[in-house]
Amino acid sequence: MKQPELGLKITELRKQKGYTQEELVEQCNINVRTLQRIENGEVSPRSYTVKMILSALDYDYESLQAEKREATHTLAPIPSAEAKSIHSLLTMAWMAGIVFFVLSIFKGFTDYYQMYEDTFVFGQAGHVAIKALIMVFNGLVLYGFLIAGNVLKNHVMKIAAMLMFLVLLGYYAFDIASVFSEKIDIEVVLLVGAIGFGATGIIFGISVLQSRKIIGGLALALGVLELVLAACLLLILLAPLAYLLLMPVIILEILFLYKVASLVKAQL
CATH class of the missing domain: 1.20.120 (Four Helix Bundle (Hemerythrin (Met), subunit A))
Structure with missing residues (x-):
């Protein structure tokens, strides 16, 4: 999922969990400024950063990938x-x-x-x-x-x-x-x-x-x-x-x- 959709999704999940930005960064070892830039769609984080944030939000990374495939009309990777x-x-x-x-x-x-x-x-x-x-x-x-x-x-x-x-x-x-x-x-x-x-x-x-x-x-x-x-x-x-x-x-x-x-x- 690309920006700004990724940032909006993370913001949505964070609010669903009732976390502030400060509470979320404590669980995923990134600083508040980085999280703010991600949520605002200013930067595209690496996959391991996304996985770390989603893990803290109890959201499966594969589910995010499935949403991406549906949104872009693409299939899951095939050898x-x-x-x-x-x-x-x-x-x-x-x-x-x-x-x-x-x-x-x-x-x-x-x-x-x-x-x-x-x-x-x-x-x-x-x-x-x-x-x-x-x-x-x-x-x-x-x-x-x-x-x-x-x-x-x-x-x-x-x-x-x-x-x-x-x-x-x-x-x-x-x-x-x-x-x-x-x-x-x-x-x-x-x-x-x-x-x-x-x-x-x-x-x-x-x-x-x-x-x-x-x-x-x-x-x-x-x-x-x-x-x-x-x-x-x-x-x-x-x-x-x-x-x-x-x-x-x-x-x-x-x-x-x-x-x-x-x-x-x-x-x-």
Whole structure:
């Protein structure tokens, strides 16, 4: 944290503890004039001086660093070798998102014709291929969010990504099975998907909103849309609206992963 924010923070913490400047300097071995200049933002103290002052105020230095990262939209330090690997995986994830976006258009046609025309518009093999490819590329996007959750120290995002991945596997296994079994109606498949993705989507949307201090307005927009999309799925009757929201949501997910990848790249 830079001046004058650092000085204001120290002043705030000192007053919260009820210390005068004289009482504080007695505990951290610096003179009153130095403390005054720090609090007034006139000098930028060395890290060990800041740690000494914060220790006297019972405030964790790492918490101050976390506040700095949130204020400047930066990540916690990542080792160079690890950052290179993470950046590659995140790049793969957002690129997979582009393929997922295109495949989702074809999926819309396949679901429509299967439900309302009782036919496979791209043939049975084409139908299965589209669903299998969507499962793979959607899975890669979710893997990207699992990595992003780890990078952003967002445990809820990691949990949400894993839960959505399990729902994804179950849903598409059920969906593909419906192609070969007349006992499984497409309506039932879509209902199961709406409930599964709706429930996990609520958690996922909340996790995205939690990252807005680092990612900014993009996280806010994506988080809100994820929650609206999830609500539409859970309300069932509004599920058709969810299909309309899906495309902008995928675009924002791609941009989110690209943003995190860019922040990681900045550390290379």
